[in-house]
Each structure stands twice: as C-alpha cells, then as structure tokens.
Amino acid sequence: MASDQPTTRRERRIAARKAQIIDAAARVFAEKGFHRATTREIAKAADVSEGTIYNYFDSKDDLLIGIMTRLAELESLNEELMEALEDDVRDFFIAMFRHRMDHIQQGQKMLQAVLPEVMVSPELHSRFYQQFVLRIATLLEQYVQARIEMGHIRPVDVPLTVRAIQGMFVGLLVLRILGDEPLQSGWDNMPEVLATLVFDGLSPREGG
Amino acid sequence: MASDQPTTRRERRIAARKAQIIDAAARVFAEKGFHRATTREIAKAADVSEGTIYNYFDSKDDLLIGIMTRLAELESLNEELMEALEDDVRDFFIAMFRHRMDHIQQGQKMLQAVLPEVMVSPELHSRFYQQFVLRIATLLEQYVQARIEMGHIRPVDVPLTVRAIQGMFVGLLVLRILGDEPLQSGWDNMPEVLATLVFDGLSPREGG
Amino acid sequence: MASDQPTTRRERRIAARKAQIIDAAARVFAEKGFHRATTREIAKAADVSEGTIYNYFDSKDDLLIGIMTRLAELESLNEELMEALEDDVRDFFIAMFRHRMDHIQQGQKMLQAVLPEVMVSPELHSRFYQQFVLRIATLLEQYVQARIEMGHIRPVDVPLTVRAIQGMFVGLLVLRILGDEPLQSGWDNMPEVLATLVFDGLSPREGG
Amino acid sequence: MASDQPTTRRERRIAARKAQIIDAAARVFAEKGFHRATTREIAKAADVSEGTIYNYFDSKDDLLIGIMTRLAELESLNEELMEALEDDVRDFFIAMFRHRMDHIQQGQKMLQAVLPEVMVSPELHSRFYQQFVLRIATLLEQYVQARIEMGHIRPVDVPLTVRAIQGMFVGLLVLRILGDEPLQSGWDNMPEVLATLVFDGLSPREGG
C-alpha cells in the first residue's frame, strides 16, 4: 500500500537524510515559525550544511511540503481505527478520540510547524485541508450517517456535526500550542471527557 | 463605560488614522500572512505612505498588537451575554454559541491575521491566550460549575470540558480559514448544531 | 564694522530666532553628531516646531553653515589681540595662547558640532579652512616673519612653524572632545605651558 | 612576535577578505564620511557584494571598529622607537616626530575615516582615546619625566606638555585633511621643524 519501500542501499540513505533534515526543519519551524527560521539554523539543527539541504529539497517551501508529507505518512487512521468500526458506538468514539489525541501529541512539532503557515498561504490551504481534514471528515460523515440510520446516533446535521468534532481537535491543538496549562496536564483524560461531551450528546435519549 | 472616549479633535483624528491603518493591515495580513505582507502593501491598502504608518505604530509587530487590541475592544462578551446568564441552560448555550460565531465571522480578517502569528511567536502566546482564551474560559468554568451544582448540568471535568468547547470555536475558525465549504454555507446553523451536540451531552439524562 | 546691525524690531526678532535655533543645533550636533542628530531633536531643543526651522534655514546643512558663521562672528582675534602685537614677543604669545584657549572653551559645542563634519565634507573643507585656519595662519606668519627680522625670534621655517602652532590648538580641541582628563583639569594652565614649550623649548637653558 | 599568525589556509583567506573590505571601507569613509558612505559603495569599492561584507563584519559600525583595530596593528611605536630611547634627547624627538609623521601619512585614509566619527560617538571616544592617544601619552610622560630628572629637559608640567605635543600630531593630521597646502608640500620637513620648535623653542639663543 505504501508507494515506494526504499529498497536499494542508495534509496535508504537518501530517505534517511531527508528524514534527518525534515525532523530538524520541523523542530526549528515549530520553535520560531516558518519565516523566522533560517536555512542556516535548520542546517545546523540537522547537522548538515546549508547546501546539502538543497540537494534533497528544492526550496524552503519544499521543506514544509516535506513535513506535511511525512505527517501524512504517520496518519494511519485507517488501519488501527478500522478495526474499531464495528465496536459499540461509544467505544469507537473513545478509540477515535484517543487516537487523535495521541496523534496530535506525537506530531505536535510538525503540526505546529505546518499549521500556522498553512493558515496563511492559500496555496497550502487546499493541500492541507484535503490531506488532513477532508479525508477524516468524509470518513466520519459516512460513519455517523450509517449509525444514524442504525438508530445508534440521534439524527443530526451530519456535515456540520462532523465539522464541530474535527474543529475540536484542531482547536485543542491550537490551545496546546498556546500553552494552556489545564489542557497540558489533563491531556490524557481528554478522550473520556470528549466522549462524554460529544457522545452522550449524540446518543438517543435513554428510554427513547 | 468605555474607558477613554477620545474627545478632542486631535484625539479623534489620531484614533481614526490608527483604525484606518489597522483595518488595512488586518486585510493584508489575513490575505498574505504577516511575514509575506510588506509595509508598502499595507500603506497602499490604507491609502497612506509607508512613513505615515510609523507615525502611528512603532513597528510592523506593533501593528499586530494593534489588531489584537482592536479585537479585544470588540469583545463585548460580558454585557450582551450576561443578560442570558439566568436563562435556561440550553438557551444560554445557544445564545453564547451564536454570539461567538457572529464574533468570529465579524472579526475573521483580524483573527486570521493574528492567530497564525500568535501560534508562532512565544512573546505573543500569552498575550493572546490571556486576552482571548483565558478570560472566556474562566467565565465559562464558573458558569458550568454553578449549573452543575444546581443540577442543570451533568457532573463533568469542568476545566477540560470548557477547553473542549473553547477549542471548538478556535478550530471552527481555523477550518473556516482553510475554506471548508460545508462550514461556510452552514455557518448560521452552527449554533443550533453545537447546542445539540454539546448541550444534550451535558444535560442530565432525562428521567435520571 | 559688523555688516548689518539689526535695527528694526522685525530684524531683531528674526536674528533672535536664528540664534535660538543655532544654539540648539550646536548642542545637539555636538552631542550626537551631525548625522545622528534629527531635525526633530533640534526642534525640541530649540523649543520650536520642525517647520519653524525651515522658515529660518534652508536645510539641515544650512544649519551647519549657520553655526560656522556664528562661530566666525565670535572670532574677534583682531581687536583684542592687535593691542598685544607690540608687546614683548613672549607676552604676545601668552596673550595669544590664552585667547585661543578661551575661544576654544567657549565655542567648544559649536566647534565640536562643526569640526567632524567639516573633516568629512569636501565642500565644507575650504570654507572652514579659510575662515578659521588660514586667516589666523596668515596673521601669524606675518608676525613671526617680522619678529624674525627684528631678531626677536630665531630664524625658522615660518609657514611650517605656524602650522605646527595652529595644529596644536586644533589638536588640543580634539583631545578635549575625546575627554582627556589632564587636559580638562589643566586647561587654564595651558597658555603658560604652551608658551614655555613653544617659545623657550624643552632643552635646558644653555649655561642656565 | 605578533600574537596570532593565521596559519591555516582558511584563516588566511578570511584575513585577506577582511583586509580587502577594510581597505575599501577606509577609502570610502575617508572620501565621503562614515554616514554618507553606503554599504553599496563599500561593496563596490571592495569588489564584493553587499552581502559578503556582512559575512565578515556584523554591521557598518563594526567596519569602523575593524579599521581602528587594523590601525592599531600598524602601531609599532614601541619596537622601532624603543631603540632610539637611549639616544641624545634631541635625536630621540626627531626620530619620534619622523615616526609619527610617517605613521600619519601612511594611515591617513584610515585616520580620516575614523577620527571624525570618533569625535562624534561617545561609545568610540574612549576606545580610540585609549588605543591611540593614552598609550603614547603615557610613554612620553615617562620619557620626559626621566629626562627631566637627568637634567636633559627643562622642568615642565609633564602631562600638559605631553598633551601639547600629542595635540600637535592630531592637529597636523586635521590640517592635512583640510587640505592645507604648505603642510602638504612641507610634510617631510616637519620633523625637523617640530624638533626645533619643541626642543629649542622660538626664542633666539640667549647670548647668541
């Protein structure tokens, strides 16, 4: 399913270098922002020369694309979560929430590097939106729609409800970036809190 | 009630100029991002010279602060919403949601200008966080806590639940910036959707 | 002898304003240097508006010319010193030295404002040189030449010797500007020291 | 004897580039003055790009510091002159005068670049004063004091006398910068003239 497993020694070396540079870039971008980060800093953080960066990436912008691509590879929503699809609705939500929270936590550096720039650059809007928002939104819409029809979820405006949930993740990421303390220390409890908030709201009234 | 009504002719002229420049800056920042926006563009958008900008603001950074300050002035959460405090819980939430959605819509340009930069500049983190997140969060926490004690809201982890709700607003703003279509066209219906999602989740089970 | 004694009330007012502005300019130039001094600062120091400066002077450069002119007016070498011309040679030198040292002390602000800029701007070179160096040099040359012929001064290379003496004054001004402490506190004794040095020489009196 | 001989190829290349840029800067500063000189001009004069300048110097100000440092390196007062210390007093003075005059002539561009700015910038005052004035002054004071005690020099106010001599050099540099013609053409004769003036004095030999 993954497109190109690097097989040859050469390909593996190249992939490793790219990863090394992307990691450094993500770290520096996250810390100082895309524009305040200089290629010099990134080179130093990656422990290579500035010139080397340009042997692997076309431009500074391309580094950002690289981070997004890397981030997308880490997205394994499908496999892990698909298994929970058949679970009880509530359990599925908890699983999904946990999955997203973990994902945000792991990828925070990269998301923090990418998100602000994405919000600002129309050319990146759709790339990011498609890659990270729409795919999940579509999936969720299908799921919710199906469960509504099965009577497991109260009838709601599906697209908007899904946006609200999606938005919550994005917003929690932003609050995290802004350094919100309760969120920081309570992060691990969020899946349950969200499940209670969202799911009990979605579930049909007891005794209905 | 407003602290300093500019009274003299001179003060009014200065305030007008500042507003004129801030509006232009917000527009340009929103469109191209803080760093890609040039002072020349802002000057042109404001129909003044570059030099004039610096007669009213210390630096480009200061323009951003100016936008935040302006945004904060538009915050009138208290007055309008306080009246709804005694309403039925559900009605209050709808009122609040509507209020926030309107606010986001009106201030989108400015928020779009400010938010990405705020996420990226540690010095701005706390300023923005205190001004736009924490104040509302604190208010909501108090409200929710009180209503829990009155039995109008199910016992929940108050701080985290409030973060989830706050996050939703922030996240919806981000999705809006990213150009999400369903959100765009369904924006006016969001208050009800959110109320259903969030409130019915908070309300104690019927017959409980 | 002075060209235009301002007689009418109007002329006196104008002259007063010019003096007020020139004083301020000299102070600010002396403190921060011509280029680092802004017209705004000068205006503030003169307690007028920036615009007013331009009602009395054509440009910032013109202010410098104004200071030089003012400085030249203070030069009254002739009158006071001419009386000493017939004195004993040694007494004349002491009188002259004292006169120059006083002059430097009084006009330091203005000289400090003017000299560095004069050294740097070829257009000002000759103006300053003619006004403040050559006139005195010529006078001294004539005096020394005459006294040599009278046997009161040892035969020397007159032009170069006079340059050396002139240079001493200029150089002492520079050292003063640089903040040399012994010079500062011993300034009043300099005339005698210089007279001993220049007139008697360092070598012990023969047969003394 | 010089502290750090650049040994590696890299160090030599860097030192050469710095020298190349400093020379250009000194030329341009001397001609137009520090503030009227643009980095663009300096770059052109040094035959490098503007950016390259900043690879070797932190700022335009730093170029001035660089010139001063370079100038200080050329100061070899000690070695060459120390040998003359034991000479006849008159011969020592001639040697010193010749040394200083040569030094001024060689370093005129750099001095002309540095001196006016030094007079104007309090931060540079002491740096220059210590480096170029005080060191020599102290040396001279010691010498004169010793010779007075040996009876080779008439008892005088040592610090002030030394200032007068120091001032003469500085002043002659200034007159040279101002384009004084007799000085220009007679420069090579100045050491003898100065020696006669300072050491013998103007007064005719008693009993001569």
Place this chain on the structure above:
DNA sequence: AATGAATGAGTCTTCATTCAT
C-alpha cells in the same frame, strides 16, 4: 509666522539560493 502630519526616497541588513571546490 508657526505648526506638525504626511511624505517617500534612501539605507542597512537579512537570508534563500547557487556553485566552485
């Protein structure tokens, strides 16, 4: 005659990108 807001040309400085070694 005085004011001071508006102007915009001019400058230092940064930094992504290139390329000779």
Place this chain on the structure above:
DNA sequence: CATGAATGAAGACTCATTCAT
C-alpha cells in the same frame, strides 16, 4: 555528494523636507 562563501533581491524603518491649516 557535501560544503559554505558569495550573492543580491527584498524589506523594515528613518528622517529631511513640504505644505495645508
């Protein structure tokens, strides 16, 4: 492939000067 010095375009900011009030 790696390097890092060189490049120069671009941009924030300053400030002498003007002019409407």
